[in-house]
Amino acid sequence: MEHTYKHIELTGSSTESSDQAIQNAIAKAAESVKNMHWFNVVDTRGYVEEGGVKYWQVTIKVGFRIED
Template sequence: MTRDTPVTAERSTRMSDHTYRVTEIVGTSTEGIDQAIRNGIARAAQTLRNLDWFEVTQTRGQIVNGQIEYYQVGLKVGFRLDDGD
């Protein structure tokens, strides 16, 4: 899935063929799946620049006393490598 209509400025910066790296994380939350994803992405953004997309790889959770204590969402997160990376 990609952005919609390409625009001129964007294209000119992509003359060279970029390489992306994909890192795998697990975001957690006591609230639900969406929040676990957001927590994981926010944490990854602290140390990685140019985050570009994510993909959910698995959804799990911990149960304590018959109730969900933690949602744990596995994520692959892609980011563009800059020249200096």
């Protein structure tokens, strides 16, 4: 089938890990977006406090199928 997909760009944050920041962004998006299929990482950054990473922040693009 000739589907069309839309991409949205999100930044998720986590105090735990860079992978978890991605999971948080996808979980939050899932509250309002259906049919998400894939993501890809655009940028990984974070906030530093007292010589360590306080927040991981990962920007991703998420693709979802536009319903027919």
